[in-house]
Amino acid sequence: MSSYAFITGATSGIGLASAKALAAKGYGLALAARNKEKLEEVKKEIEGAMAVPVACFELDVRDADAIREVTSRCLSELGAPRILLNDAGLARGLEPYGETKEEDILQMIDTNIKGLFLMTRAFLPAMLEKNEGHIINLGSTAGLYAYAGAAVYCATKAAVKTFSDGVRIDVIDSDIKVTTIQPGIVETPFSEVRFHGDKERAARVYEGVDALQAEDIANIIAFVADQPKRVQISDVVIMANQQATGFMVSKKGK
Secondary structure, three states, X not given: OOOEEEEEOOOOHHHHHHHHHHHHOOOEEEEEEOOHHHHHHHHHHHHHHHOOOEEEEEOOXXXXXXXXXXXXXXXXXXXXXXXXXXXXXXXXXXXXXXXXXXXXXXXHHHHHHHHHHHHHHHHHHXXXXXXXXXXXXXXXXXXXXXOOOOHHHHHHHHHHHHHHHHHHHHOOOOOOEEEEEXXXXXXXXXXXXXXXOOHHHHHHHHOOOOOEEHHHHHHHHHHHHOOOOOOOOOEEEEOOOOEOOOOOEOOOOO
């Protein structure tokens, strides 16, 4: 593929919506996620609806060896991506830090920080050699405004923001762009994952608020990616209309 976007976390939420938005702009897609069956379903849907090529890569970004294997194969088969969208990420739990499970701490760090860092490191040399590419990292308003019960998650998203700024400095002499997308409350499977599959508790997060939708963020990502060569949008913060900071939301009837 001459111009394609590599997207992690591509089978649901913002990752899936972004795949569709970028495909609508004519980008080919290399989609990565843990669930091979869902990847194939997404591939079939997008190729059928938008007539763009889609490659699938089964990948858990917590696995450094798998990242090396998948990115090496992708570079060999497809060349350097025009866009690297690091979307894979998650939160676990909403309890005080002293009660946070060790496995949840490690999963957030391994996914949100280590996975994103290693994905970027794997593709960046090829982008630099080509002197072309756009790294788009999914941060969060949680990286700007900490909130109760989310010390680790907020710290990981603050790391994404600072990391992106540092990489932007390191590639300043090139034509590589680096953008951090920092959404607020978005109604996706995010809360269901956070609460370990508790759908009722997850649904209550969005009750009484007109939350952002995955498509809203995807449209902004497509806009950011579609700017002229001279334009680099470094950061975008997107919040719902009734949201003031990361966890300050006005709910109807509350």
